[in-house]
Amino acid sequence: xxxxxxxxxxxxxxxxxxxxxxxxxxxxxxxxxxxxxxxxxxxxxxxxxxxxxxxxxxxxxxxxxxxxxxxxxxxxxxxxxxxxxxxxxxxxxxxxxxxxxxxxxxxxxxxxxxxxxxxxxxxxxxxxxxxxxxxxxxxxxxxxxxxxxxxxxxxxxxxxxxxxxxxxxxxxxxxxxxxxxxx
Numbered sequence: 001x002x003x004x005x006x007x008x009x010x011x012x013x014x015x016x017x018x019x020x021x022x023x024x025x026x027x028x029x030x031x032x033x034x035x036x037x038x039x040x041x042x043x044x045x046x047x048x049x050x051x052x053x054x055x056x057x058x059x060x061x062x063x064x065x066x067x068x069x070x071x072x073x074x075x076x077x078x079x080x081x082x083x084x085x086x087x088x089x090x091x092x093x094x095x096x097x098x099x100x101x102x103x104x105x106x107x108x109x110x111x112x113x114x115x116x117x118x119x120x121x122x123x124x125x126x127x128x129x130x131x132x133x134x135x136x137x138x139x140x141x142x143x144x145x146x147x148x149x150x151x152x153x154x155x156x157x158x159x160x161x162x163x164x165x166x167x168x169x170x171x172x173x174x175x176x177x178x179x180x181x182x183x
Contacts, residue, residue, distance in 0.1 A: 003166045004076050004077070004079070004166055004168065004170070005073070005076045005170060006040065006044070006073045006074070006075075006076035006077030006078075007077065009033070009036065009037050009040060009073050009077075010037055010077075010159055012033045012037075013033040013034045013036070013037035013038075015033075016033050017032060017033055017034035018032050018033075018034065019032060019033055020032055020033075021033040021035075021036045022036050022066060022069060024065060024066055026065075027065065027066070029065075029066045031066070036069070036070075036073075037073075037159075038157035039066070039070045039152070039157075040069075040070050040073040040074045040077065041074070041077070041155075041156065041157050041158060041159055041160060042070075042074075042152040042153075042155045042156065042157055043070045043071055043073075043074030043151075043152055044073075044074035044075075044077040044078050044160040045155035045156050045158075045160055046074075046148075046151035046152050046154070046155045047074055047075065047078060047080065047105070048078055048160065049151070049154075049155065050105065050131050050133070050146065050151065051104075051105075051130070051131060052075075052078060052080050052104075052105055052131070053078075053079075053080070054078065054079035054080065054168075055079065055080065055081065056080045056081065056104055056105065057080070057081045057083050057101050057102045057103040057104060057105075057172065058071070058075045058080050058081070058082060058083065058103065058104075058105045058106075058107065059083040059084075059085055059097075059098055059101065059103040059105065059106045059107070059129075060072070060082065060083065060084050060085060060106075060107050060108075061085045061087060061094070061106060061107070061108040061109065061112050061115075061116070062087070062107065062108060062109040062112075062135060063087065063109055063111060065109075067107075067109070067135045067148060070152075071107050076170060077159075077160050078160055079168055081169050081170065081171060081172055082170060082171035082172070083097070083098075083101045083103050083171065083172050083173075083174075084171065084173060085097060085098075085174075086174075087111075087112060090115070091115050091118040091119055091122070094115065094119060095119055095122060095126045095127050097174040098119070098127040098128065098129060099126065099127055099128055100174070101172050101174065102128065103127075103128065103129060104128060104129060104130045104131065105129065105130065105131040105132075105133065106119075106127075106129045106131070106132055106133065107133040107135060107148065108132070108133070108134060108135065108145075109135045109136050110134065110135065110136025110137050110140035110141070111136070111140075113134075113140040113141070113142070116132065116142075116145075117142060120132065120142070120144055131146070132144055132145040132146065133145060133146050133147075133148050133151065134146065134147055134148060135148040135149075136148075
């Protein structure tokens with residue numbers, strides 16, 4: 001039987017649909033388990049529609065927030081691999097991690113538009129990112145990036161096909177020792 005952390009959310013949404021699952025004190029966003037699961041399903045369908053498949057690496061360059069949680073569970077649901085990035089890193093360090101991890105999709109928050117512009121300008125050989133997905137205000141989104149909200153709005157809230165099992169890799173985390181020192 002296939003099971004993974006993304007499906008745990010689906011099960012909880014079935015058991016306790018009206019119980020509050022997520023609260024963001026800063027933005028005042030609140031989701032029940034049913035609402036959170038529906039959002040994660042939309043994100044999963046959006047990623048699949050963007051070409052993400054089982055085993056693909058999807059990097060996240062975002063602050064904590066509902067979009068991070070949605071993307072995390074969505075990536076798990078479709079059997080892709082989450083690559084959370086340290087937002088304190090500079091473009092060269094992020095470029096190394098993106099290329100080393102094999103990430104082909106980057107979901108990033110508007111706070112990081114400047115560093116993402118630098119990554120994109122360096123070219124596909126420096127990161128291997130094919131799909132850039134922007135979260136946040138449209139005024140920080142470049143033409144090369146898709147809009148997260150628009151991608152979700154165009155997809156179904158139905159549960160995606162389970163592509164991952166409990167023994168599949170869920171995420172890759174780069175530590176400070178991941179990259180060889182420059183000396």
